[in-house]
Amino acid sequence: MLRKILISLLILMTAGLAVLTVHAQETNPDFPSDNDVNTIAKQLYCPVCPNTPLDVCETQACKDWRAQIKSQLAAGWTEEEIIDYFVEQYGERVLAEPRRSGFTSLVWLLPVIAALLGVVIVWQILSTWRTAHAEAAVPLTTEQQISQEILAQIENELREID
Amino acid sequence: MLTDVGLLALVLAFVLGVYATLASYYGGRTNQDTWVESARNAAILTFPLLTISVFAVVYALYALDFSLAYVADVSSRAMSPFLRVTALWGGQQGSVLFWAWLMSGFVMVVLLRKWERDRELMPYVIAVAMLTTAFFIGVVVFITNPFTRMWHFPGAAELTMAIFQPAGAMPYIPEDGSGLNPLLRHFGMIGHPPTTYLGFTGFVIPYAFAIAALITGKSSGDEWIRATRRWTLVAWIFLSIGLVLGGRWAYDVLGWGGFWGWDPVENAMLMPWLTGTAFLHSVMMTEKRGMLKKWNMVLIILTYSLALFGTFITRTGVISSVHAFSKTALGPAFFGFIGLTFLGSLSLLFARWDTLKSDHQLESFLSREAAFLLQNMLFLAITFAVFWGTVFPLISELVTGTKITVGPPYFKRVTGPLFAALVLLMGIAPLFAWRKQAVRKLGKAIWVPFAASLVLSGVWGYAHRMHPAVYPALWLVTFVVLAILMEFWKGVRARIRGRGESPWVAFQKLIGRNRRRYGGYIIHLGVVMIALGFIGDAYLKSETQGTLQLGESLQIGEYSLRFDSLDYYPGSDGREVLEATTSLFKNGELVTQLNPRRDYFVVQQQPVTIPGVYSTAAGDVYALLVGWEEIGFQSSTFKIYINPLIGWTWLGGLVMILGTLIAAWSPSRDREGATYTLKPRQASLSYLAGD
Numbered sequence: 001m002l003r004k005i006l007i008s009l010l011i012l013m014t015a016g017l018a019v020l021t022v023h024a025q026e027t028n029p030d031f032p033s034d035n036d037v038n039t040i041a042k043q044l045y046c047p048v049c050p051n052t053p054l055d056v057c058e059t060q061a062c063k064d065w066r067a068q069i070k071s072q073l074a075a076g077w078t079e080e081e082i083i084d085y086f087v088e089q090y091g092e093r094v095l096a097e098p099r100r101s102g103f104t105s106l107v108w109l110l111p112v113i114a115a116l117l118g119v120v121i122v123w124q125i126l127s128t129w130r131t132a133h134a135e136a137a138v139p140l141t142t143e144q145q146i147s148q149e150i151l152a153q154i155e156n157e158l159r160e161i162d
Numbered sequence: 163m164l165t166d167v168g169l170l171a172l173v174l175a176f177v178l179g180v181y182a183t184l185a186s187y188y189g190g191r192t193n194q195d196t197w198v199e200s201a202r203n204a205a206i207l208t209f210p211l212l213t214i215s216v217f218a219v220v221y222a223l224y225a226l227d228f229s230l231a232y233v234a235d236v237s238s239r240a241m242s243p244f245l246r247v248t249a250l251w252g253g254q255q256g257s258v259l260f261w262a263w264l265m266s267g268f269v270m271v272v273l274l275r276k277w278e279r280d281r282e283l284m285p286y287v288i289a290v291a292m293l294t295t296a297f298f299i300g301v302v303v304f305i306t307n308p309f310t311r312m313w314h315f316p317g318a319a320e321l322t323m324a325i326f327q328p329a330g331a332m333p334y335i336p337e338d339g340s341g342l343n344p345l346l347r348h349f350g351m352i353g354h355p356p357t358t359y360l361g362f363t364g365f366v367i368p369y370a371f372a373i374a375a376l377i378t379g380k381s382s383g384d385e386w387i388r389a390t391r392r393w394t395l396v397a398w399i400f401l402s403i404g405l406v407l408g409g410r411w412a413y414d415v416l417g418w419g420g421f422w423g424w425d426p427v428e429n430a431m432l433m434p435w436l437t438g439t440a441f442l443h444s445v446m447m448t449e450k451r452g453m454l455k456k457w458n459m460v461l462i463i464l465t466y467s468l469a470l471f472g473t474f475i476t477r478t479g480v481i482s483s484v485h486a487f488s489k490t491a492l493g494p495a496f497f498g499f500i501g502l503t504f505l506g507s508l509s510l511l512f513a514r515w516d517t518l519k520s521d522h523q524l525e526s527f528l529s530r531e532a533a534f535l536l537q538n539m540l541f542l543a544i545t546f547a548v549f550w551g552t553v554f555p556l557i558s559e560l561v562t563g564t565k566i567t568v569g570p571p572y573f574k575r576v577t578g579p580l581f582a583a584l585v586l587l588m589g590i591a592p593l594f595a596w597r598k599q600a601v602r603k604l605g606k607a608i609w610v611p612f613a614a615s616l617v618l619s620g621v622w623g624y625a626h627r628m629h630p631a632v633y634p635a636l637w638l639v640t641f642v643v644l645a646i647l648m649e650f651w652k653g654v655r656a657r658i659r660g661r662g663e664s665p666w667v668a669f670q671k672l673i674g675r676n677r678r679r680y681g682g683y684i685i686h687l688g689v690v691m692i693a694l695g696f697i698g699d700a701y702l703k704s705e706t707q708g709t710l711q712l713g714e715s716l717q718i719g720e721y722s723l724r725f726d727s728l729d730y731y732p733g734s735d736g737r738e739v740l741e742a743t744t745s746l747f748k749n750g751e752l753v754t755q756l757n758p759r760r761d762y763f764v765v766q767q768q769p770v771t772i773p774g775v776y777s778t779a780a781g782d783v784y785a786l787l788v789g790w791e792e793i794g795f796q797s798s799t800f801k802i803y804i805n806p807l808i809g810w811t812w813l814g815g816l817v818m819i820l821g822t823l824i825a826a827w828s829p830s831r832d833r834e835g836a837t838y839t840l841k842p843r844q845a846s847l848s849y850l851a852g853d
Contacts, residue, residue, distance in 0.1 A: 034707035034799070045567045051425050053569070056418035058769055063789075096569035098554070103562050107554045111547035111576045118539040126532050129524035 032073035037066050040079055043097065047090035054094075165230065168218020169309040169325065172259075175211035175266070176303050178204040179296030183289050190285025190377075198285045202273055205292050209270040212263040212299070219256055219308045223249050229335045231323055232256060232308040238341030238765065240736030245347060251355040252342045254477055254492075255308035260355075261473065262298035265363035269295060272367055272393070280389055286374035291366050297499050305491045312336075344763040344770050347735060350411025358404030358431055362469040364397025365438065369466035372459055373507060376514045387445045387458065392826050398442060399822040401435050406692075406815035417771030419784050419803035420699055421811060424573040429552045430472035433545050437465040440541035447534050448520075451596065455518040457538070459511050467504040468545075474500060475552075526598040533591035540584045547576045574700060582638060585693055588686050589642030592649060611644035618644075626806065629701040639697065642690050646683050653680075673824060681825025688821055691814025698781065698807030707788065707801040715747070718802050721783055722747045723756070728795040737761045737770075742787045742798055746776055758787040758800065781806035 041055035046062050054062055065086075072082050086094045098104045182204040189197025219232070223246045228234045236249040236256065251257040269291045280287070302308070313322045313331035321334055345351070368390040375386040408428065409421035422428060441461040447454040474496040524531055551568045558566045593599075593607045619637035626632050650672070657668035673680040708716045710725040726743040733739040740760045746753045756774030763770065776783040782805040789799030 034709070034801075035705075038705070038707055045569060051423075051567070053418065056416075058417075058771065058788075091565060093555075093565040093567045095567060097571035098566050098568050103558065103564075104566060107551060107558075107568060107572065108576070110550055111543070114546045114550075115543040115580065118543050122532075122535050122539045125535065126524060126527055129531075130527070133523035133525055 032070050036073055037069050040069050040073075040082055041066055043083060044086055044094045045096050047086075047094050053096060164218050164221055165227065165309055168215045168222075169307075171211040171214040171218070172299065172303060172307075172309070175208045175215065175262075176296060176299040178208050178211065179266075179292050179299050182208070182292040183296055186285045186288035186292070190289065198288070201285070201288050201292075205266075205288050205295075206270050206273050208292070208295060208299075209263070209266040212259070212266050216250065216259060216263045219259060220247055220250055223247060223256075226339065228337075228339055229311050229333060230308065231310045231312050234312070234336050234339040236339065236342050238339040238736065240338075240734075240765075241341055242735065245342060245735065248346075248352045249342045251359070252346050255302070255306045255310070257355065257359075258298060258306055258477065259302045259308055261359050261363060262295060262302055264356075264359050265291075265295050265298060265366055268363055268367055268393075280371075280385065282378055282380060283371060283374040283386065283389075286377045287370045290370040290373045294366055294503075301492065301495060305495060338765075341736065341763075341765055344737070344761070344766055344768050345415055348411055348415050350407045350414060354404055354407040354411055357400045357407060361397050361399075361401025361404050362434065362473060364393060364400060365434065365462075365466050365469050367393040367397070368441075368462050369507075372462045373510065376459065376510050379514065379517055384445075384448050384452075384455070387448055391445065394438070394442060394445075395822055395826045398435070398438050399819060399826075401431070401438065402818055402822075403815065405431055405435060406812065406818075410812060413808075414775075415770065415772070417773060417786055419703070419705065419773075419786070419801075419805065421695070421808070422699070424551075424570045426552050427476050429548050429573075430475040433548055433552075434465050434468040434472055436541050436545045436548070437461055437468055440538045440545075441465055443534060444538050447531065451531065452521045453531065454534075455520045456511070456515065459518065460508075461538075463504065463507040463511065464545075467500060467507075470496070470500045470503060524597070528594065528599045528601065528604070530591065530594040530596045530599070533587060533594050537584065537587050537591065540580050540587070544577050544580045544584075547580070548573065551576070578700070581693070581696075582635075585638055585642055585690065588689065589638075589645040592683065592686075593645065607648075608645060611641055611648050615641035615644050626702050628704070632697070632701050635697045635701065639690055639694055643687065646686055646690075649683060650680070677827060678825050681821045681823075681827075684821030684824060685818050686821075688814045688816070688818030691810040691817060693814075694807045695809075695811030695814065698805060698810075702781075702806040703803060705801065705803045707799065709789065709797055709799040711797045716800055716802060719804055720749050721753075721802070721804070722750075723783075723785055723800060723802055725798055725800070728790055728798055730795075733761060735763075736765055737763050740787070740790065742774075742790075742800070744774065744785060744800070746783060746785075756783070756785045758785045760787050760790075777809055779809060782808050 038055045042053060044054040046052040046054050046057040046059070047065075048061060049057055049059060052062075054065060069082055072085070077085075083095075092099065092104070098107050100108055182201040184201075185197050185204065186201030189195065189199075189201060221227075222230050222233050223237045224243055226233065226237060226239060226246070228237075232253060232255045236253040237246045241249070249256065251260045269288075272291075273288065307325060310323050310325055311327075312334040313324055313328055314334040315322060315328075315331050322328060322331060324331075327333065368386075371386040371390045375383075380386070408431065412418075412423065412428075413421040416423075441458065444454050444458050444461055448458055474493075478490075478493040478496065526532070551572050554568050555566055558564055589611075590604075590608065593604060595603075615637055619633065619640040622640065623633040623636045626636070650669070653672040653676075654665060654668045657663050657672055658665060661668075663671065704719060706716060706718045710716055712725060712727065715722045715724040724745045724747065726745055728740065728742050730738070730740050738761070740762070742758050744756050744758070746756050754776050756776060758774040759772040761770045761772060762768075771786055771788070774785045782803075784803040784805055786801040786803075787798060788801045791797045
């Protein structure tokens with residue numbers, strides 16, 4: 001029983017929201033304008049031409065698709081509904097921005113991982129270089145002494161030759 | 163007749179290219195100078211031979227010899243003689259020949275100049291450079307030959323393509339050609355391919371020297387870097403010009419109100435530029451500190467492979483569809499060659515890994531070395547993000563069978579923060595000292611530009627307050643510019659005080675005495691200007707679209723566009739022009755007349771939308787004619803973009819060229835070696851440590 005009430009409430013709320021949005025849109029006398037259409041078309045790619053956003057595509061097919069968006073907006077469809085409709089009809093390739101779920105999420109994830117990994121690697125390398133510097137500095141004093149001993153010896157031998 | 167000579171020259175060039183590769187390698191291996199000498203002559207001769215071949219194609223394009231399939235494809239009677247000549251790089255066959263020709267030109271110039279100085283490296287420089295050149299000539303000869311003719315077998319439905327007359331076939335010569343793709347008939351597209359190709363092919367010189375250094379085992383020194391530094395800069399600036407011209411072309415011709423669309427073809431050009439820029443910087447670490455020797459090798463191999471990859475993507479169209487790959491033998495041939503180049507070079511590098519000992523020592527995380535390393539990492543991360551986004555549709559199609567699009571939102575979101583970090587680094591890294599930077603000194607050096615930039619960008623950002631991100635973006639740009647200008651000011655001031663020079667003389671001498679450094683700063687200023695264009699594109703752009711009756715106006719911001727008339731007339735080059743006359747008003751006052759057009763190319767059945775643009779220092783008003791009433795021309799649909807800051811992009815390109823000229827200009831021969839080398843502090847004693 002409780003479930004039924006909840007569901008009906010939910011339906012009522014959604015319906016109410018839909019009415020509200022439609023109402024809000026209807027207050028603008030020009031709705032749907034070309035700009036409203038372009039806002040949505042911008043997020044879509046032409047389903048048939050290579051790499052062309054729908055809002056700038058010039059083919060007749062794209063003009064028809066834009067007209068379709070316009071009539072859908074006029075019929076009260078929301079932005080998400082229209083985009084979902086296009087994905088369902090023509091596949092995921094119409095989305096300008098790849099989805100963040102499933103296999104496609106890899107396109108977003110990998111560069112982030114790569115950049116983080118890059119930072120870690122740079123940090124590691126710098127640390128090793130700093131250690132190398134510190135280590136190189138320590139034995140230097142003893143090496144210098146040895147070299148002075150050798151120098152003294154050489155000077156002695158040179159004197160003997162003279 | 164001339165085409166036969168061209169074909170003959172092409173085949174000869176291929177034979178000589180293969181011979182030069184083999185002979186120089188053999189001569190180098192067996193220490194026989196006569197073989198190397200002979201290979202060098204063969205390599206030099208390749209260029210004049212290819213020049214004959216290129217001339218034959220250009221002449222056929224100009225004289226409209228439609229018996230050649232290539233001419234029939236890209237040239238036509240309606241095209242102006244100038245356009246016919248540029249059709250050399252308007253299609254696949256011509257552009258691959260053009261590529262090979264430019265590369266052989268680079269090789270020839272290097273061989274004529276550098277012969278005595280790097281005698282040991284030379285055999286392998288010739289071998290590596292000529293291997294690539296021979297590959298490209300081979301592709302032209304066997305796969306995509308511009309001298310191919312069309313033949314018709316009696317009764318056959320389709321034409322046969324062959325160089326020589328097949329038995330029983332009649333030559334087919336069409337009345338007219340289909341002509342150059344209308345989109346390519348623009349000054350940007352006329353200058354863009356040659357400059358881009360010069361950039362791509364130019365990288366063969368540092369690459370060949372690097373591989374030669376690896377083969378001879380002379381890679382521990384940095385002779386190969388010194389010998390090729392200027393070549394790298396030349397290749398890099400041509401690639402940069404190519405990128406800017408490509409952007410300008412897109413802006414003027416493609417009609418979507420922007421200059422960079424993150425299209426696969428654009429990305430293919432950007433990637434070698436990114437790694438090439440990283441390489442230009444990392445070689446400084448080797449020259450000054452003897453560091454990053456292996457890394458330089460990795461970067462030049464990557465840059466060169468990506469340049470080949472760029473040609474592969476643009477010429478095969480593999481990214482837009484997997485099926486384009488095997489349409490001709492070009493795809494597999496290229497793919498194989500890139501794989502060979504990349505893997506072969508890397509395995510050679512690993513075989514020589516131990517010879518590339520560097521002196522890696524560092525005193526502080528806050529040092530020029532650390533900044534360089536971070537900068538290299540950022541360039542590589544951006545390259546990876548661009549590469550991944552470019553090839554991902556292909557991977558997705560292969561793995562899941564779903565075609566997807568990776569559009570500008572991905573590239574902007576992923577590379578945006580990384581580019582911002584790079585720009586910031588560009589401002590502060592030049593202030594860092596080698597080895598160790600004292601925090602207090604750094605604070606002293608940057609507080610003036612920092613404070614000034616906060617104030618300036620606050621005011622500037624307020625003028626553009628459309629998006630909150632405008633403030634940090636403009637701050638970044640202002641800060642970097644001020645930090646760079648501060649460097650100039652400090653240098654000039656020191657000269658004025660120390661030597662009593664006048665400010666102008668001090669400024670000139672400052673740059674003249676230290677061309678690399680100050681040329682580099684000027685290039686950085688150019689980069690910041692281009693960044694401004696991108697900031698405008700990302701945050702400040704606005705657009706509107708509307709259908710107007712004659713006399714009506716469309717409002718956007720402080721501008722309004724009035725539709726005055728629409729006219730139709732036949733234009734040149736076989737196009738029908740539909741041109742709108744509109745008046746642009748700013749706050750009610752007439753500023754200018756704009757004529758957005760729609761050119762329809764009848765033969766190709768292709769429309770081209772040409773914008774009407776009003777440019778000011780603050781930004782462009784960019785109007786497009788996107789629709790019209792067919793009968794009576796009483797109403798038209800216009801789209802208007804306001805593109806703030808976009809003019810900076812083109813100016814930035816010019817400033818980059820200026821900076822490169824200063825940095826690459828050789829003052830005089832004897833001073834060439836006079837750049838200082840900073841050895842590790844204990845270098846003179848370090849040999850004892852190992853004893």
